[in-house]
Amino acid sequence: MTEPKVTGLRSIDYNVTDVATSARFYENCWGLAPVAQEAGGQYLRATGAEHHIVVLHENPTAGVKCINFGADSRAAVDGLHTKLSGFGAAIGSAPAFFSKPGGGYGFAFSDPDGQSYTISSDVIQHGDAKMVEDRPFKLSHVVLNSDKVASQEEFYCDVLGFKVSDRTARMNFIRCSADHHSVAFAHANGPSLNHTAFEVPTFDALMRGSGRMKGKGFEVGWGVGRHGPGNNIFTYFLDPNGLVVEYTAEVEQVDDTYATGGPEDWAKRVGGPDRWGFAGLPTPLMQKAMGGDPQPPGVNVE
Ligand SMILES: [Fe+2]
Incomplete structure (x- = not known):
């Protein structure tokens, strides 16, 4: 089997001081579109296939909460989990199906700088991907x-x-x-x-x-x-x-x-x-x- 690896950048979760204001910015000014909402999280998509590329979470301090990578298969996700475990990285739990918007199979971990990440496969992809001449894809x-x-x-x-x-x-x-x-x-x-x-x-x-x-x-x-x-x-x-x-x-x-x-x-x-x-x-x-x-x-x- 080839070495399991990350094959893409899916999305970023931001902490923001006012989700409603940031959501208006990312929709009306930056050019994204709301795609889902859950308690404490506003999900926005680009015009490409990825289910969402930004998630906004309310927090007193603004910054990056989590960076989300993609892998090609559940086997690759499992393999990366094994590699990270062997490295001694801080890992949340074993790979599992996410219950949040977009779904997917993955797990969370932190790097040596303390930055949080997820790696996932099988995240829902939109069937209406297109290029729009002023919007991020x-x-x-x-x-x-x-x-x-x-x-x-x-x-x-x-x-x-x-x-x-x-x-x-x-x-x-x-x-x-x-x-x-x-x-x-x-x-x-x-x-x-x-x-x-x-x-x-x-x-x-x-x-x-x-x-x-x-x-x-x-x-x-x-x-x-x-x-x-x-x-x-x-x-x-x-x-x-x-x-x-x-x-x-x-x-x-x-x-x-x-x-x-x-x-x-x-x-x-x-x-x-x-x-x-x-x-x-x-x-x-x-x-x-x-x-x-x-x-x-x-x-x-x-
Ligand atoms: Fe840059």
């Missing part, structure tokens, strides 16, 4: 801050089956599918959420989504630009709690022939985080928020 990637980037990378690769795509002076980018990266770790003083990226169909869709956000009163915190590693186009905004969200498009598709670049390579190749030299630096508020210190933008969400 899937969760693209999550970037986590850490003061142990090398050991986090090792954990993800050795235990979860990720591969390293690139390393720069600021971040290590790792993949679990053809997408250049589904997770990256940013060098920081400790664990926190740096940002979450949502993929839209095209450059035009990214600009239309960004235009909608501006029209609702949200300032662009960084962008428009094109990243070095991943070659993806970006614009960054702050959600109502000051968590960083990114529209991205044209994410580079890679396979096992991809040549991993190091910090020196990228410094020579691009020399900055934007290939175009257009985006400049993130605003000071955005830099703080990316550092794990959420900066609420103070915009009334309609």
Whole structure:
């Protein structure tokens, strides 16, 4: 049997200070759609097949609650559970069928930084997936801050089956599918959420989504630009709690022939985080928020 591995990023659970306000933001401004609700949880989907890509939970402190990965089969889920048990990871319970919206077969665990995750197979997929020219169709990637980037990378690769795509002076980018990266770790003083990226169909869709956000009163915190590693186009905004969200498009598709670049390579190749030299630096508020210190933008969400 091939090594069990994670094969996709499904969704992210956020803690937010007011679920109703955040739900209005993610629906009316960011472009997701409500798909289910349960006590303490509002579920939103993109236009792609995944049952949901964001879950909002009410909590006095905003941040990332849980990151949810996919595996291809129940056997792969079981195999990953065995590997994580052998590694000594903190695991909630044995794999089982979830009773929450979207269902699926999986389990929960924490990484060495204390971040919570689930891995699941058999989550309900929508039959009406489509691309819409200003709406996200899937969760693209999550970037986590850490003061142990090398050991986090090792954990993800050795235990979860990720591969390293690139390393720069600021971040290590790792993949679990053809997408250049589904997770990256940013060098920081400790664990926190740096940002979450949502993929839209095209450059035009990214600009239309960004235009909608501006029209609702949200300032662009960084962008428009094109990243070095991943070659993806970006614009960054702050959600109502000051968590960083990114529209991205044209994410580079890679396979096992991809040549991993190091910090020196990228410094020579691009020399900055934007290939175009257009985006400049993130605003000071955005830099703080990316550092794990959420900066609420103070915009009334309609
Ligand atoms: Fe990103």
